[in-house]
Amino acid sequence: YFHDAGFHPKIKYRLNLSSLAPLGPDRCSREFAKPREVNAECQWVENDYEALQERLNTLPDKLSYDIMVPFGPLAFMPGKLVHTNEVTVLLGDNWFSRCSAKQAMGLVEHRKKHVRKALEDLQKVMKNFESRIEFTEDLQKMSDAAGDIVDIREEAENDGTETKGKRRTAHKPHSKPKVSDVFEVHFQENGMDTKFKGYSQSEEELWARLEELERREEMLGEFDRTPDTIEANGEDTTSSEEEKEDKTDLNVVHGVEDSATQDNVQKEVTNSELFSGQVNGRSHYHSDDEDDLGVDHFVPTIFFSHTVEPKRVRINTGKNTTLKFSEKKEEAKRKRKNNNGNGHLVPELPNIKTPADIYRVFVDVVNGEYVPRKSILKSRSRENSVCSDTSESSAAEFEDRRGVLRSISYDEATYSDNSEGILEEEEEEGQEHLPKKLSTLSGTFEAFSGTVIEKEPLSPLIPHPSIAHPVLPTIPERKSEEVLSEASEETTKRISKFKAARMQQTN
């Protein structure tokens, strides 16, 4: 009369092993088999329990049953099943308990609950797997269907320009352009249809490529973000990833057949997958974002370029006043009239020969005092930041800014002391230096604009930008033209005393 309600510990063990770790699609089918097996087993177990319940129900109906009792493996013997209500149940871990049939039923129900929960978990896993596979297949389909792919190409530009553009847009946190930049950069690498087409149908390679792209994207994402934020790259990428996920929803609706499960999947899926999945939806996505970025959209090839769009800036003159450009212009004109002896603007640029120079040059002016900037790439929105240049950047503007700053900010006396020695030194150097410096500086600043204007250096105005070093806060991101003119104006202004002195000397 010993009835054993079996326990299936094995199932539980296997369930613990069923992993939800992301797997490459090549292993997807293999890994898929595992949970499928477990699923099948769970089903089997549940059926077992159901049968058991059935038996338990009917068992106490009669006081005793006439049965054929198995006698060893080969024989049966007629016998009687008695004490039909008494059941000894294995509770697990070598524990048994004697209980009535009804109590046993309760226990079986309880176990079934567990099994059902396991089954549900498995179902979720399977669903995820399925959606991932589907996703991969879709991706492949998309990659094959060349027409759908929008090839987005970004001409590799200098870091400065990119940075600058990014900085602007990044003033608003997680602004679309930022996202799209990363996006597009990714696709610049990814945008080679041929690569996809040339791919064999094996999922393995595809996944390898995706992972590689993801890595590259992360690297680029890192790169892109350094000037903007101090955040960890991971944070940024995740945040933008989330953003992208949001956008993916749109695109999913648009282009991809995937069901809403894709949203869930995306959480587990790598960046690259996300990106790739949005291929055919991109055009929708980017039509909004391409304002400042000068992209022609809705063409098979989207050329993406960063342009530094100069904007009007408010300039902090150091007295917590901000002048607008027009005012500055006037000031500049005034100053120029006063100071400029020869009417030329020497295109002097801050002479940056060592890294330390950079930090000397890019110095913030805070209320008349020089504060070393935390990052030379950071824009100083409130200070005399030319973080976004003005398109009409005439030399005057920058000079003015400079001039104003200079007049307010530094002590001319000290400056003169500092620079005197340098001046004399540089006088000796002669003019040959100028073009060299110009070129180096152009090299430095060329990144910021497409035009480099070299002006004839003036002999009397040998004083070099190096003079500017100790005190001058120069504005980093600028078109070289402006830089040059600015620098010249600096020197002009700054050395007004000296110039006069030297003029006397030369004369």
Place this chain on the structure above:
Amino acid sequence: MADLIQKKLQGELEKYQQLQKDLSKSMAARQKLEAQLTENNIVKEELGLLDATNTVYKLIGPVLVKQDMDEAKATVSKRLDYIAGEIRRYELQMQESEKKAEQQREVLARLQQEYQRAQGKGVAKA
């Protein structure tokens, strides 16, 4: 020079493999413990479903030994705690092994680099 590095590399590689084996062993043990944990949880719940009128037996070898209900409950609870403690121990062990494996990996990488450099030099010389 290159040979020396190669031998070192071999040695380090073996150490690394050993560490990996330890890691996988701990992992397996931990998983077993987890299975036991769930099982004992179920037993505890089911004991809760029963009342005092049912007799509880424990299988010790071929013998079913009668146990007191409360005793049984206490024993199962204690076993649960024990298993949890064991799992924690194995976790720690795994973490340590992981760290050691990581270090070993670095060593290996360094050695590999040296080896390659030595190889390159050798090629250059020859």
